[in-house]
Amino acid sequence: MILNNGGVGYKIPSETELSVSFSASRMTARKAVDEIVNKGLLKRIPSVGTFVEEPPAQSSLLEIKNISKEISARGHRHKMTVLSKMTLIPNDSVAQSLSSFNSKVFKIVIIHFENDIPIQLEERYVNADLVPNFLEQDFSKITANEYLSSVHPLTDAEIVIEAIMPTNILKHNLEIDEKTPCIKVSRSTMSNGYTISHAILYYPSNRYKLTSSIHLTR
Amino acid sequence: MILNNGGVGYKIPSETELSVSFSASRMTARKAVDEIVNKGLLKRIPSVGTFVEEPPAQSSLLEIKNISKEISARGHRHKMTVLSKMTLIPNDSVAQSLSSFNSKVFKIVIIHFENDIPIQLEERYVNADLVPNFLEQDFSKITANEYLSSVHPLTDAEIVIEAIMPTNILKHNLEIDEKTPCIKVSRSTMSNGYTISHAILYYPSNRYKLTSSIHLTR
DNA sequence: AAGTGGTCTAGACCACCAG
DNA sequence: TGGTGGTCTAGACCACTTT
Numbered sequence: 266m267i268l269n270n271g272g273v274g275y276k277i278p279s280e281t282e283l284s285v286s287f288s289a290s291r292m293t294a295r296k297a298v299d300e301i302v303n304k305g306l307l308k309r310i311p312s313v314g315t316f317v318e319e320p321p322a323q324s325s326l327l328e329i330k331n332i333s334k335e336i337s338a339r340g341h342r343h344k345m346t347v348l349s350k351m352t353l354i355p356n357d358s359v360a361q362s363l364s365s366f367n368s369k370v371f372k373i374v375i376i377h378f379e380n381d382i383p384i385q386l387e388e389r390y391v392n393a394d395l396v397p398n399f400l401e402q403d404f405s406k407i408t409a410n411e412y413l414s415s416v417h418p419l420t421d422a423e424i425v426i427e428a429i430m431p432t433n434i435l436k437h438n439l440e441i442d443e444k445t446p447c448i449k450v451s452r453s454t455m456s457n458g459y460t461i462s463h464a465i466l467y468y469p470s471n472r473y474k475l476t477s478s479i480h481l482t483r
Numbered sequence: 484m485i486l487n488n489g490g491v492g493y494k495i496p497s498e499t500e501l502s503v504s505f506s507a508s509r510m511t512a513r514k515a516v517d518e519i520v521n522k523g524l525l526k527r528i529p530s531v532g533t534f535v536e537e538p539p540a541q542s543s544l545l546e547i548k549n550i551s552k553e554i555s556a557r558g559h560r561h562k563m564t565v566l567s568k569m570t571l572i573p574n575d576s577v578a579q580s581l582s583s584f585n586s587k588v589f590k591i592v593i594i595h596f597e598n599d600i601p602i603q604l605e606e607r608y609v610n611a612d613l614v615p616n617f618l619e620q621d622f623s624k625i626t627a628n629e630y631l632s633s634v635h636p637l638t639d640a641e642i643v644i645e646a647i648m649p650t651n652i653l654k655h656n657l658e659i660d661e662k663t664p665c666i667k668v669s670r671s672t673m674s675n676g677y678t679i680s681h682a683i684l685y686y687p688s689n690r691y692k693l694t695s696s697i698h699l700t701r
Numbered sequence: 702a703a704g705t706g707g708t709c710t711a712g713a714c715c716a717c718c719a720g
Numbered sequence: 721t722g723g724t725g726g727t728c729t730a731g732a733c734c735a736c737t738t739t
Contacts, residue, residue: 280706284730291729292727309705312738313738314706315705424695428664428665446665448644470647499724510709511710530719530724531725
């Protein structure tokens, strides 16, 4: 391990020294350092050196939040209702996006309530090969997200946020009228290169706002 | 210009050919190609070649990012128009949220265009004591966010995302109809404990999606 | 003056894909 | 078999900061 000798602020050996230590060319040593710099864990200062940085506190702006804990943190009651559970052969685009080799996909639709008021409709597709026992979980006790991360620790995610007008299904289940726009969050979660799950989350904008804080520790 | 000979799908000259054309080493030519690949405008296929890609249709992020660079990364033109500039005494809630002790607040409203299509309306309040020269900047050359971070490095931020129906002002300036919802991003940026600026960003949802990627380095 | 990162060179070998 | 991208080498020069 290169960096174990020092924490934040530690100056790592120069590129020339690294290349000698590892019997590699300076270009190669530099490239290795480049990768760590790109992750934000090292910072170069020209003519001075390369230093260990505080890991970026905001790994992302929208952390994957646990809606159950989030609601309890507000002192409210969380309840969820499973609207449908099914196993399907991936044919549509959403299902295919997470099944490169498997033949089955689980789909589940859940409504989340805060004090008996619906605040999220969750439509989730799960890779059946990677999470074979998914549908058997008791989703009144554990959220889909919680279970998935316990089975496959999250390593990567991609999130897209849109504003949409509600479909009839959304109007009915979220108890809103046709003039209330919704936030649509599409989230793919990956673990070690495999796409575990694709979730589409709908929030009525009159009851729910996405929030996030960044705190850079410099 | 390297790529003017072909559109999407065009195979650019090999790295060896490029290095000859430009009288540079292959490493240098490769590095130049790397930058374009990183922008998503070129795609390498090992053993086959490097090809012109469709500019990523949607790519923005929730990180505090530079809309100008984001648009040019897509290979598009960015233009901004200042709708209004003013100095005001903080009386309304937005202004007061960032003025604990100062007596003046700058307000600026800007429309951002991508290829002459409006994609963001930016309404920004700036702490006049902390950034006294804000209004004098040439916002056709530097974005408000760029200037602010150059003066006061960002340390903290808070973000709230909502879906809203467009107001008349939004409809007019973003060139959308009353049925097109918008994403509203409210962002407070802080530097060393002081609130520098509060921005309200409106995006037409039919033209713009917020995206974010998480890559945990474990 | 010495050391640093930033950049570039002119080679080289490899695995892979094409015809 | 020849061309491609992927990687690496062992140098080199530069601008800049530090002492």
